[in-house]
Amino acid sequence: MKLPTIGAAVLAAAMTLAAGHLTAQSQPQQSPAQDDSEKEIERYRQMLSDPFSNPGFLAVDRGEALWAEKRGAKNVSLEGCDLGEGPGRLEGAFARLPRWFADSDRVMDTEQRLLWCMDKVQGLDTKDVVARRFAGPGRASDMEDLTAFIANKSSGMKIEPQLKHAKELEMAAVGEELFFRRGGVMDFSCATCHAEEGKRIRLQGLPNLATPGAAAQATMASWPTYRVSQSQLRTMQHRLWDCYRQQRWPVPEYASDSLTALTVFLQKQAAGGEIAVPSIKR
């Protein structure tokens, strides 16, 4: 089921080329090698659009098992965890996260809420889980797997940002400020790359997330995603971590409030987008 490494590398390279072809149409004629790549990409795309071929669904399956597994000092599963729709209710929960929770009096995204439930419901020491927050070779991530499983239960539903509670509104407003806040040795903000239509870095197209609409919907509705270039399923936590890395900012603390604020802001921009996850991306 897992893609061979070479296949994944070829696909990553091919998809990069495809992005170039789509956006750089002013370029001179394609070389025969590029034409061949095009055909290869299309073949891979068709193959991977089949859910049974998207390795991201392996993460969903692992997440399902983890959700039901009894763990922690209390030796209970996460089925007593309330993700906003009531304990154990998963359908549509992800579509309405992040949101404010009365028990913690905090706005939490999926990962923050999971960590809260592991601690409060299961009595689980989350140190090891946080240490494995991003999967790597030979290291599975409970957080990525659980988030994939939970998100998948909202597939086909529309993004419904929760903007009723004062703290939810604060999150959205702060997220917007953070989106435009420049810093680091390169003076970069999120908006440096994501505030105009049709721009790209090298050959990689950049969604405009500064205005609500189709680009933001397509982006937010397709995370979590299986990243072919990394051979891992990734969630928004990893996407934002990697964005800040490329912005030349310091390492953002995992499952911290600025990341949730940005996510609330982005969900607001993406309201109504139809969730289809896990997706597959370069």
Added chain:
Amino acid sequence: MTRTAFVSACAVLLIGGAALAQEKPGQATVEAYVKSTFGKASPEWQARIAPDESLTVCNLTRNNASSAEAEAMIKRELARVTYPADGKLLGDWKKGYAVANNGRGGQFSDPPGTAAGGNCFACHQLDPKEVSYGTLGPSLAAYGRDRKYDAEAMKDAYTKIYNSMAVVPCSNMPRFGANKVLDEQQIKDVMAYLFDPESPVNK
């Protein structure tokens, strides 16, 4: 009656004010969020995201500084530009290509001591034969040739690369020299990549 109407009007204004305040959070609130996410970084890393005077203006105005702020910014940033003591603005275009093509440096994933590149191709077209270039900045193909290798144009380009905000207030382009991303020799080499008649940029 008049007095009641006045009080009501004030109440409406206050409510309006509160709603607006909610739209735009206070600076202290934003700083608290930043601290919650980046507060564990080393002091040296923290300093990198503490906005200086110009960046503070850019952040507050979302890069739309008023004309007075823009004028002050250009003056302030121009004072931070150091021109080469030997008066030579052009280095080696081949080395300049390497700098323009290098996207490493300054990322938390980079090993300490990683030499930073300018990563010019990420945002600009340069050598027209290079297919993989970004479009966040304008095309710089034929840059020197189009300017007839003019000395003034060279000085302007050096200033722009060294400190973009000395030329365009709140420019999206990094302040490569002023922020010590690139050193003087690297900037000279990039300049040669733009202005040497033998550089692929001008072919």
